[in-house]
Amino acid sequence: MKKVLLPRSLIELWSCLEEEPEAPVFAGGTDLLVRLRHDQSVVPALIGLERVAELQEVREEGDCLWIGAATTHSRLLNDPRIGGMLPVLKKALETLGSPPIRNMGTVGGNICTASPAGDTLPPLTVLDAEVELSSAKTGRVMPLRTFIVGPGKTRLEKGEILTAVRVKKPIAYDFQYFEKIGQRKALACAVASLAALIRTSPAGVIEAVRLAWGSVGPTVVTAPKVEALLVGERFSPALLEKAAVLARQAVSPIDDLRATADYRREVSGRLLLRLGSYHSCEARGSKQGGQGIFRCLLHRPVSQSP
Amino acid sequence: MKIRFTLNGRNTSVSTAPDRRVLDLLREEFKLTGTKEGCGSGECGVCTILVDGENRLSCLMLAGQLAGKTITTIEGLADGETLHPLQEAFVGCGAVQCGFCTPGMILAASALLQGKPDPTREEIREGLSGNLCRCTGYQKIVDAVESAAKAMNHPDHSPEVAAIRHKGHLR
């Protein structure tokens, strides 16, 4: 029998960790409890973060949104600041798991699980998210990019937990985009996904672009070469075809039971091809036939407070 | 370890191992076998329960996490012998075939209607997307939730429920 410790504050959490230094820490439990069922290793206790008050809120701190690590995906989806300022994250959260999984799972859990297919990771990467790590004695902050080092591997140290993720409000980008290719619409592990932030001039020239792919490498894949190719150009099928070729070189997918590496590589490029059609019809505000689906996939952030 | 929580409207206290799955506790200790085990890993939704009104998966919850919470299982949805409008609608619309997914479906639907009393068919599909059914093809389940929503919003105007009332299947 394992003890289940549910501290109500960070102070209580630190004493739990002191008492049971070997205990795994979990938030929603949607990954850990599945893993423990198949894991023969004996752990003396489990420490749950679901009741730690300090980890359950979203607040604005200057030009950042501070998201407590144990905030559930559902709470984030219902928070108008997420939908308003970070539609790229909202879109990813909508595709994550299923309603009950979103009622249980948390953003901190999605980050610390560090799955190559973690749905919040590509959007948080293009948003240049930073993670806040704390232990009983110290705290530190580092970019999400450097925090995750491989499948299931992070730079979290013993006695340390992820307390929050900090995201700058992406005022510098006009358009946010997320699309996930899975085998089904719900409860699907991503076969490939793409998050993008784009800024274009009034004349339609791409001024800045951030891209990140999920599920096509050991961690989130970024491709500075693709971004560099796009900047200074206008969206066109020919440009995106060129970008897609570079994107397919940047990714390093594997075969698994959901898809072949070849298919993942192929759609990593094709997701980019779609970016142009979404962008152009959103920019025109077009209501022409069949384009409704494009418009709901690409979001212009609203209500950006200074 | 003693755990206190509210189960189907009653204050409850139980002595159990805190790392026991809530699913097992409900089925074995409380004999509430309406909550089923399917995949045991959060992918099928048959172990759905309501925790403080939200649909969650009892196969991925530990008994210790129940402390202080309000839990509803499928057994707690009806008001005595009077079925919940969702249960009436599932019967009336033929939304049940083998019945294994039904408790989870109905609880997920009830959580959905709590937040969205008048959902579109697409919103119903989305709300139930964590619950798998291998018999019905989902069509009649969506019909049932739509019909229950109508019945709950306008108690006198649900044709399906009126029809089964008429046949005397329900009191």
Added chain:
Amino acid sequence: MTSLIVETYEPSGPYGMKGVGEVGINGPLPAIANAVADACDIGITRAPLTAERILEKLTRRMDERGRTAPLNGGIS
């Protein structure tokens, strides 16, 4: 879809019963495969008709005819 129920006796089942669950997909599956063939001019002969299999055939067909992929990426 129209279903015709035919009474029969199945000696391997209890009381002559026959399972009919999976029979429901016997007609729709080829019908959907034929619809894909009609729409995209590709023949898929394996179930399920995954996006991966359809894209692979579409790409091969386009390579053969020397056309570029559609802008929407052909992802369903």
